[in-house]
Amino acid sequence: MADSMITVFERPHSLKPVPSHFCSGCHHGTVHRLVAEALDQLELQQQTIGIASVGCSVLLYEYFDIDVVEAPHGRAPAVATGVKRVHPDSIVFTYQGDGDLAAIGTAEIIHAANRGEHLTVIFVNNTTYGMTGGQMAPTSLGGQVTTTTPYGRDLETDGNPIRMAELLALLDGTHFSARVSVDAPRRVAQAGKVIHKAFEMQKNRAGFAFVEVLAACPTNWGLSALDANERISQEMMPCFPLGTFKDLSGAQG
Amino acid sequence: MNKRLFVKGNEAVCIGAIAAGCRYYFGYPITPQNEIPEYMSRELPGLGGTFLQAESEVAAINMVLGASAAGVRVMTSSSGPGISLKAEGLSYMAGSELPAVIVNIMRCGPGLGGIDASQADYFQAVKGGGHGGYHLIVLAPDSIQELYDLSMVAFDLADQYRVPAMILGDAMIGQMKEALIPHPYQPLAELPAKDWSVTGKGNRVQGNTVKSLFLQDGALEAHNWRLHDRYQQLKDREVRCETIGIDDAELILTAFGGAARIAKTAVSMARQAGLKVGLIRPITLFPFPEQVFRQATERCRRVLCVELNNGQMVEDVRLSVDRQADVRFYGRPGGTGSLPTPEELFEQLQKHYKD
Amino acid sequence: MKKLVIDEEFCKGCGLCVIACPLELITVGTKVNKQGYPLAQISDANQVKCTACSACARMCPDAAISVYLPKKD
């Protein structure tokens, strides 16, 4: 920009200047940007190692200009543990979907949290398996029609939407757990602050920090980008309330 | 430094690993290999290393994946049921070209089976226990000394070829105590720098990526050809095999690991009885000593393969031998009391020597 | 000087910036980019009205929007 202008908002440096493969209106892009902004603001890009999971966000390394290890489906917290134990001074984060973290990878996330691994976990809850074509996720809402719950999720037989942020907050090893959303400008700003904090805590070696982000998958919800965005406050928030469920960052000093 | 030690096989493998610079261990308890995590949990913290008891073998192998991606020597160990759980991670590590050492102290199966010595995981180890078509380097020690020596070799080969290496032992070898001379570690070769590892991008222009997903047109095929070449190099350069008395043999006995210990005694009994019996003991199961078998069977036409299973390595023996060779099999499929005695094997030798 | 710059390579025409702008300054038009997505646009007249509040940029999932302000001196 010309010298006569002040930059108010720009694409973060930690994101590569390439278009993403995400669908139009997919909130993965927003969450990617918020993570990159946190890395920029905290000047962590050079020392950060991202752990990609299996889901629509598997191509993390195509978009983040950082070192990345790709983990098997659900195993990102275990891979992150291995990396972080070797490089305790680096910043290690996992980026996982709800199928990845809250179904196949439940054991790995609970035990990484329980050990109090110094990790930042970004959990993108879009109530579905985006990558494989919109099947039921453990976070799918009661009655939600997915490609494997064609008659709607039956809470009697298909289980209940799982609230990971609350669940993980119960563990002594968890130092921070919050749920945010990116469906409105002020909530995006708030989500950015929380994600920033979750990285800052790791920088200060303050333990396991977990951020759940409510996100839209317009494609598999069968909604326009705007209607999908709207669904987050209308349908998801009543089941997945926003808030901070645990914060020991103060206690950690 | 070279003081003789008197240790269990499970300890020998740890002593070797630590001598080779391994400071990271991730595992989950299972009999008959528990002395390995126990030893590592005692020794690694004092060496500035990390021992971590994971929540499962699935988690353990993925911690190994992460530590290896981060550029260090790392090890895990287990036995049958746990190795099955590690299969997923092993496939990803093979695809991501990540070196590490995996110890399988085999017990018998299938399922929970039992905790006695067995060699029933040969197929799982050698043919790729996980999906997608890959190989591990597979080393089969038959003594405590060799467990020590091969654990160092395993780290070197894994690093050199960027292929995970498995040490395939069994309950007998793991639990047995023998003298061990802990020779100091000498790398096999000048090992390549791990400039591919993740450390944080630092001043590098590009971030390093450790991955097994290749979506671009032709990228996966090219990747798989590269891995194939790597496996071929291993076949060309890294075959290890012990042979005893095969030059004049009329019957060649072949066995690996624990079975080979018994076989060696049976072979000397046969020699004492005047029977011309030799032994081929593959030390690397992958790469398999195909040439050794081919050449030996150009002259000696009869081979008896002995395994603690119902016939697994024998398939590779049959693929390797000269076309006119006659390959026979004697196996014991596991469980308490199923370990053959040298006398029983000697009987088998006499039988197959004659007809 | 433009306050709002929408990168046509990144924009996917989702319209989230449109609903984000409190002054309703952005529209998704008929022009498409290489990937075939219709593009978000802001007219020159609306550039003038833009307060550089960045609400649109914050909402954009594809980091397609940059916001600038003229220096006051």
Ligand SMILES: Cc1ncc(C[n+]2csc(CCOP(=O)(O)OP(=O)(O)O)c2C)c(N)n1
């Ligand atoms: C072991 C294994 N099982 C199943 C799959 C197929 N698979 C790929 S992504 C995925 C679910 C992804 O959903 P989620 O984690 O919610 O991510 P999203 O795409 O919604 O962001 C599944 C089941 C796999 N890759 N590996």
Ligand code: SF4
């Ligand atoms: S399928 Fe859903 S989660 Fe995946 S990129 Fe498209 S909108 Fe995003």
Ligand code: SF4
């Ligand atoms: S939010 Fe971004 S991608 Fe969507 S229409 Fe606006 S500029 Fe384009």
Ligand code: SF4
């Ligand atoms: S910066 Fe604010 S005022 Fe300007 S277009 Fe964006 S949302 Fe509207």
Ligand SMILES: [Mg+2]
């Ligand atoms: Mg999902």
